[in-house]
Amino acid sequence: MLIPHDTRIALDTVVDLVNTAPENGLPDSGPADITAQRPTGSPPDASTGAAADQLADIESLYAFAERHLISGVGTLGEKDLRAVQDVRSRFAEIFAAPDARTAADLVNRLVAAAGTTPQLTDHDGYDWHVHYFAPDASISDHLAADCGMALAFFVVAGEQERLRRCEAPDCRRAFVDLSRNRSRRYCSSRTCGNRLHVAAYRARRREAAG
Numbered sequence: 014m015l016i017p018h019d020t021r022i023a024l025d026t027v028v029d030l031v032n033t034a035p036e037n038g039l040p041d042s043g044p045a046d047i048t049a050q051r052p053t054g055s056p057p058d059a060s061t062g063a064a065a066d067q068l069a070d071i072e073s074l075y076a077f078a079e080r081h082l083i084s085g086v087g088t089l090g091e092k093d094l095r096a097v098q099d100v101r102s103r104f105a106e107i108f109a110a111p112d113a114r115t116a117a118d119l120v121n122r123l124v125a126a127a128g129t130t131p132q133l134t135d136h137d138g139y140d141w142h143v144h145y146f147a148p149d150a151s152i153s154d155h156l157a158a159d160c161g162m163a164l165a166f167f168v169v170a171g172e173q174e175r176l177r178r179c180e181a182p183d184c185r186r187a188f189v190d191l192s193r194n195r196s197r198r199y200c201s202s203r204t205c206g207n208r209l210h211v212a213a214y215r216a217r218r219r220e221a222a223g
Contacts, residue, residue, distance in 0.1 A: 016166070016191075017142065018139070018142065019139075019142040019143065019159075020162075020163045020166050022081075023159045023160045023162070023163035024160075024163050024164075024189050025081070026081045026083075026156065026159075026160055027104055027156070027160035027163060027164065028187050028188055028189060029077070029080070029081065030068075030077070030097075030100075030101050030104060030156065030160070031101060031104050031105050031108060031187040032067075032186045032187055032200075033066065033067035033068040033073075033077070033101065034066065034067075034068075034101060034102075034105065035064050035065060035066040035067075036064075036185060037064065037184070037185045037186045037187070068094070068097065068098060068101065070094070071089055071090065071091070071093075071094055074089055074093065074094050074097060074152070075089060077097075078152060083152060083155060083156075085148075086152045086155075089152065093151060093152055093153060096151065096152075096153035097152060097153045097156065099153070100123070100153045100156050100157045103119065103122075103123050103157070104123075104160065104161075104164070105187070106119050107119045107120060107123075107164055107176065108176045108177070108178060108187045109178070110173065110176075112173070113168050113171070113173040116164070116168050116173045116176070117165075117168050120161050120162075120164055120165045120168060123157050123161045124145070124157060124158055124161040124162060124165070126157065127146065127150070127153075127154040127155075127157035127158040127161065128147055128150070128154060128158075129145045129146070129158045129161075129162070130145070130146065130147040130150075130158075131143050131144070131145050132144055132148075143162075144159065145158040145159050145161075145162045146158035146159055164176065167189075174190075174195065175189055175190040175191070175195060176189060176190075177189070177190050177197070179198075179199050179200035179205050180198045180199060181199055181200075181205035184199075184200060184205050186200040186205075187200070188200045
């Protein structure tokens with residue numbers, strides 16, 4: 014697929030945002046080396062063994078904004094954190110949508126609530142591209158508008174099914190399948206994909222050995 018530069022950036026942002034949720038990491042399954050098996054950035058919660066929320070406080074929200082070069086966020090507070098967590102949940106619903114019509118309805122509601130205001134800009138040395146958020150938008154509205162329209166790109170193109178979740182049994186991380194034949198199954202071939210292939214290989218060897 015030919016994806017505009019700004020859309021690709023927004024896709025990277027929304028996938029990372031959805032994957033900060035605690036339900037997306039691998040649970041602690043015992044004394045094995047969980048760190049080697051877990052996709053990056055999902056430390057387990059010591060009390061439950063589940064992956065921790067990676068967007069649990071203001072500091073992590075600032076870090077997220079810096080990581081994705083989200084400018085003009087100003088001073089962030091608890092209200093911003095809760096709003097971004099709510100937007101994260103709305104994006105998760107879009108990734109879970111069973112069909113394009115459901116996804117379209119979810120995207121429409123999300124971007125409408127964000128007060129989407131398309132405008133052309135060529136900031137920071139980039140060529141002309143579209144920002145969908147208002148100049149004074151909050152960080153949650155910024156994410157809802159820009160990332161929501163990036164997901165709309167896939168619905169319009171008839172490619173909504175490329176918005177996927179990892180098929181590893183102990184991982185639910187989101188990803189966008191950009192393979193030519195829509196064949197990607199795992200969030201990462203180097204972590205979940207390799208882990209499942211190794212497990213299948215060992216199972217075949219045990220079966221062959223009787």
